[in-house]
Amino acid sequence: MARRPNRTARRAQIVEAMLRVMAARGYERSSVAAIAEEAGLTPGLVHYHFRSKEEVLRALLEHLEAILEERFVRFSRGAANPRDRLAAFVDAHLARDASARPEAVACWVALGTEALTREDIGAAYRDMVGRHLAVLQGLVRDALDAAAGDVARAPAIAAGLYAAIEGAFRLAAIAPGVIPEGSAASTLHAMTDGLLGPREETP
Amino acid sequence: MARRPNRTARRAQIVEAMLRVMAARGYERSSVAAIAEEAGLTPGLVHYHFRSKEEVLRALLEHLEAILEERFVRFSRGAANPRDRLAAFVDAHLARDASARPEAVACWVALGTEALTREDIGAAYRDMVGRHLAVLQGLVRDALDAAAGDVARAPAIAAGLYAAIEGAFRLAAIAPGVIPEGSAASTLHAMTDGLLGPREETP
Amino acid sequence: MARRPNRTARRAQIVEAMLRVMAARGYERSSVAAIAEEAGLTPGLVHYHFRSKEEVLRALLEHLEAILEERFVRFSRGAANPRDRLAAFVDAHLARDASARPEAVACWVALGTEALTREDIGAAYRDMVGRHLAVLQGLVRDALDAAAGDVARAPAIAAGLYAAIEGAFRLAAIAPGVIPEGSAASTLHAMTDGLLGPREETP
Amino acid sequence: MARRPNRTARRAQIVEAMLRVMAARGYERSSVAAIAEEAGLTPGLVHYHFRSKEEVLRALLEHLEAILEERFVRFSRGAANPRDRLAAFVDAHLARDASARPEAVACWVALGTEALTREDIGAAYRDMVGRHLAVLQGLVRDALDAAAGDVARAPAIAAGLYAAIEGAFRLAAIAPGVIPEGSAASTLHAMTDGLLGPREETP
């Protein structure tokens, strides 16, 4: 039953290599050879650890989601109220802090196109959107609740915010500068405030 | 005695074919042969009318923008005030009326990925974003003006709205159903209202 | 019976265009479209005047030979003795005077490769070599005769000279500068003298 | 556990195949598929071992030069004086002994055409001509020295001889029979004697 200890490590190494290559070239033009080279491995080995290139893509989707999740947890650490947790969700996606990874953002954009086209990537992507949206709706509902707002508006607001986050991702990757340098997150915070009403002072 | 030229018509025919194929497969997997077949032509002829596959993509970008432009003009027709013109801008992108083209939406998503990767598609895409954003800022400023709002907020609001529109495009294509069937536009309208404040009654 | 007056002119125009294009690209990469464009015509018209691309090549071979012939006649004009006529033959091939055409030289090189490969070009080329060699042998024999040399050496000397001329052509085109600028002809003249013995003074 | 590399052997195999195919068809019409088939390999494998078809051509140029070099060394083995070494140089190019390779001669002709057209093949070709010419000049100078001839004539004589050798190559390939069967070498020897004066008896 002894697992080869580098099985997991190797897979992670390959997925990370794909993250970098795919950010620069998109999925189709990320050849297995290029991914292997970026990882410092040989093409054959990639197929030893993954059944196919598409399987690497699926693993990459999970990896990207894990990165987001980790950031959300970290940004939420100091969040004392619903509004702060909402801001943490936005920051997890858009804050350009030291741990930000522009390649990951580019990957999300490329991944969306694959989700559009490949059946099982699409399914996985939709699952993820569902989970994210559920979280976001919860946060919005809490925030509305706290502000004595109309909780029935939560789904629409959550959907709008999620769309805005995805769009900001996209714009940040494709047309950086359109949303002033590094301020995607603050633009989104302003939007959040616009949608939820001004924050209450917590005395 | 010369044969009647038909370049313009043929080019349009090819671009439309690519629109359909690319919506289903993405750019890289839209082979020239598949595009030609969709158009009822031979692969050689595609290259007779376009220098390269990428040139078809550039033409497609223009075509897609023209479609949006035409819709915006049409939806603006009855718009009496800034707020309505703003709604027309949103509807041009997201309304699911009879003239809506889901393939075009899918194409925008795929196109973004190519913009990320191909230098001149990226440049053309950024140009377009610049133009759209300028229009949108104008509309937002007018709307704020009419509502006696703070005009200085226009750039941030416009950027946020544009991001939301792009994101809604993306979600509509990749995960239809997340934003309730056909209501992407109304979600965005609600967001607009949230950002600009309630509409004034025009007595 | 009235010939269309431009039939001949058009053919010449096409052959001259091919001469220029082929000098720059070689035969295979000289597309009919490129030749037509160089001639200011359309591709279809080339095939109206020539059955095939190879037929243009055959016409070009004749054209190139005619250019050489014309030069030989011209350089021979003032030649008073066999030795001068021999020099004229060399100059017809190698002199870099105002009427020299470097493209023609390059074409000869490219043409040789086609002669190697295409049956009927090869045959035409060998015919031409035969004619040239006959002329050259005559000249050498006359020169040996006048110098009281051994006429039996004529074939070998003629063959050697002809090889040297062909080789000088080749070097001039491929590695200009190896044979000092413009001195291919004088190098060949020196070789001729070496082979035939010093010239007699014509008192 | 790794597979034993065989790059060098495979590359040589491919280059030799190209030598044969190119002698018969010229460069452009030597398709990678044909080369692969001649080598008993698949087309994909050719591109696994060479970046491009042109890289095979570059390797072929080196291979051809190595063949000449080897022959020169071999023919020089018994050469006791400058004149014999000169003869060895000529024989290395033109002697039709058992080790002679007519395909190699045809390849040289075809290669010259490519040198005319392709920038880096041209550069490599000119390099080689420079090296050959330097060797030849040295040999001619030694021979003139030994015969108490005018050493200043060495460059012109060397250039003339080299041109004659190249031309004989060409004629031998394109119009065999013009220079009587197998006597290209002896014709060149005669030319050499004509240019350097009669040999001295070595008592």
Next chain:
DNA sequence: AATGAATGAGCCTTCATTCAT
């Protein structure tokens, strides 16, 4: 676990040639 060779299918593109006008 790992390597490097090998395959086979497919892709973009070029091009000589034909043809309707």
Next chain:
DNA sequence: AATGAATGAAGGCTCATTCAT
């Protein structure tokens, strides 16, 4: 005579995947 469109057959090259070692 002339044009411009159209075709069909390659051709060079890439690449995911398999496999012997």
